[in-house]
Amino acid sequence: MSTSTNKKAAIIGGGVIGGGWASRFLLNGWDVAVFDPDPQAKRKINEVLANARCSLPALYDRSLPDEGTLTFHDDLAKAVSDAQWIQESVPEQLALKHKILAQIQAHAPSDCLIGSSTSGFKPSELQQGSIKPEQIVVAHPFNPVYLLPLIEVVPSAATDASVLEAGCDLLRSVGLKPLVVRKEIDAHIADRLLEAVWREGLWLVHDEVATTEEIDDAIRYGFGLRWAQMGLFETYRIAGGEAGMEHFIGQFGPALKWPWTKLMDVPELTPELTARIAQQSDDQSGHMSIRDLERLRDDNLVGMMRALKKSGSGAGGTINDHEASLPEPMPMDDLPVTGDRQIPQSWTDYNGHMNEAHYVEVSAQASDRFMEMIGADADYIANGGSYFTVETHVCYLNEISAGDHIRVTTQLINGEGKKLHLFHRLINDEGAVAATVETLLLHVDIKTRRTSEPGGVVATNLAEMAKRHASLAKPDQLGRAIG
Missing domain, CATH: 3.40.50.720 (NAD(P)-binding Rossmann-like Domain)
Known part of the structure; x- marks a missing residue:
């Protein structure tokens, strides 16, 4: 055992x-x-x-x-x-x-x-x-x-x-x-839908209406993008305009009786048709190995699903729910860990390194997490108080590439009055600091759009955090400016 x-x-x-x-x-x-x-x-x-x-x-x-x-x-x-x-x-x-x-x-x-x-x-x-x-x-x-x-x-x-x-x-x-699936049925739900599209695709190739690449283009440049976030019925609901689904069915439903499809029939997969499909498929993507195609597919899926993650639509909602269940990272070097993540391929540039914009994105996420830790969370913001970023400075010390794992620690430099002065360190798996981000935020009354001092639990938590961080050494990059 x-x-x-x-x-x-x-x-x-x-x-x-x-x-x-x-x-x-x-x-x-x-x-x-x-x-x-x-x-x-x-x-x-x-x-x-x-x-x-x-x-x-x-x-x-x-x-x-x-x-x-x-x-x-x-x-x-x-x-x-x-x-x-x-x-x-x-x-x-x-x-x-x-x-x-x-x-x-x-x-x-x-x-x-x-x-x-x-x-x-x-x-x-x-x-x-x-x-x-x-x-x-x-x-x-x-x-x-x-x-x-x-x-x-x-x-x-x-x-x-x-x-x-x-x-x-x-x-x-x-x-x-x-x-x-509420009722047993052959091929369940999704494969029955895929089978219908597959049958039509075979007929379109058989009848020489389209090649395999042209059929794939029809999907990936068109309805495939809509389906990723809305599926079938919600897509058609929008197609019905303000009148909704009932109007859509009334307008386009009669077309279902037209001889557009051959859903109950399949072309005979003769050696000739099979060879044609195989050759067209080779022409389409035979220049790449299966492993290269898989990596390309995965990179594209990550990019699309991260876009859906931002809105919580479709698969993005599942990722958000799962992410919320993941454990919080433990502190490092007497500092709270405000970020703990792997770098996605979509964050890198032509050199294969993380693009400058995403250093700021990582630091912004770290600032947001620090705000949550001191009580300036979603409820606090909903009640009219928040911190707005007014200045940020990044020092790039080591390269960060796609697939690298980084942790972010945050040191409170100053939390008195309206100011929230933070210093983030981006640390790689070797324990080296890959970058630092110094950022200054000001507390704002969202209703008046003017700066104000935090109160209640935020002020109390900031004071306690300041005591814990008071004995820490000041970072070497603190106060740096270009040149």
């Missing part, structure tokens, strides 16, 4: 999806045990994990938990022992899944849920012949599992509601968005 105090997930099947599951749990602090007889499983999972380490932490403005321990096992029984979550991701063959699920249940803890990554089978089909059918649910993810939050969770009539909710809470704890 492991001596680790971490929770443990067992991943059965180490392909692309299994590797994504392993990365998602591992980077959220879980120990992960992998069982896969493929001799290449370790290499494949470590390659997926390398991409995940670059991208998943970059979604957050807080540090994820320390990584758990990753182990590989030749013995399925050892892999699943003591696991709180078991994820089966073997090939989509029902007989094989029955065989593996039976082996899992023979050795798994009795109170552990077993999720299947199946994209098509219903849970009742997976549960056939099971010694404990209520233990098995569909937990269908989307690639890359370590980035995309959606998990379709499909119970059957045998599934206990309280156990299902506990399983969903567990998935939320690693930053996922469980979508409980």
